[in-house]
Amino acid sequence: xxxxxxxxxxxxxxxxxxxxxxxxxxxxxxxxxxxxxxxxxxxxxxxxxxxxxxxxxxxxxxxxxxxxxxxxxxxxxxxxxxxxxxxxxxxxxxxxxxxxxxxxxxxxxxxxxxxxxxxxxxxxxxxxxxxxxxxxxxxxxxxxxxxxxxxxxxxxxxxxxxxxxxxx
Numbered sequence: 001x002x003x004x005x006x007x008x009x010x011x012x013x014x015x016x017x018x019x020x021x022x023x024x025x026x027x028x029x030x031x032x033x034x035x036x037x038x039x040x041x042x043x044x045x046x047x048x049x050x051x052x053x054x055x056x057x058x059x060x061x062x063x064x065x066x067x068x069x070x071x072x073x074x075x076x077x078x079x080x081x082x083x084x085x086x087x088x089x090x091x092x093x094x095x096x097x098x099x100x101x102x103x104x105x106x107x108x109x110x111x112x113x114x115x116x117x118x119x120x121x122x123x124x125x126x127x128x129x130x131x132x133x134x135x136x137x138x139x140x141x142x143x144x145x146x147x148x149x150x151x152x153x154x155x156x157x158x159x160x161x162x163x164x165x166x167x168x
Contacts, residue, residue: 023147023158025126030068032125037062038092040071040085064089066122066129067150077104080117097155101131110135114142129155134166141166 039062042054053059057076066072071087084098098120102108107115114137121130127150135142143166147159 022162023128023149025123025128028127028149030125030127033064033069033090035090037064037089039089040073040087040092040094042085043073062087062089064124066124067127068125070095070150072098072120072122072129074120080107080115081105082117084120095153097150097153112137114138127151128158132164133161143167 043059043062044052046052049061051059051061053073053075055075055077059073059075062071062073064071066086069088069090071089073085073087075083075085077083081104083102083104086095086098087093088095101118101120103117108118109115110133114135116133116135119132119134121132122128129148129150131146131148133144133146135144143164144161145164146157146161148155149158
């Protein structure tokens with residue numbers, strides 16, 4: 001009986017600690033900029049809710065969506081090709097911090113040699129950025145993720161890469 005209770009407590013504590021070790025957006029708060037917005041130079045408003053980039057590809061509305069004052073946008077450059085831009089909306093200045101998350105020619109590959117594409121997850125009120133990697137493995141798609149933090153003008157990893165369930 002004691003062994004069962006101890007084993008149950010051990011597994012409960014282990015899973016509890018593991019769940020707490022992954023960073024949360026609220027762990028890295030950022031004050032949200034409330035001044036006038038300086039749109040990126042590459043974006044143009046077409047009609048209604050339609051915005052386009054300099055390649056005439058659809059992009060999202062330019063608003064603060066990362067670390068309190070930045071606009072992170074994904075841009076399509078073809079099949080299995082994308083890149084990210086990051087604009088300081090308080091000044092309109094472009095930052096070159098997200099180049100490592102691009103997928104172009106040649107297609108980025110994992111250490112095992114499998115091609116992958118990255119989706120970035122951000123929050124307006126957080127300095128945490130989560131990179132979700134969709135990997136085209138021989139046995140089917142595989143997903144991994146890694147957390148990064150914007151600190152002193154650099155995007156720095158705060159975790160290793162872990163396997164996750166792929167979205168449906």
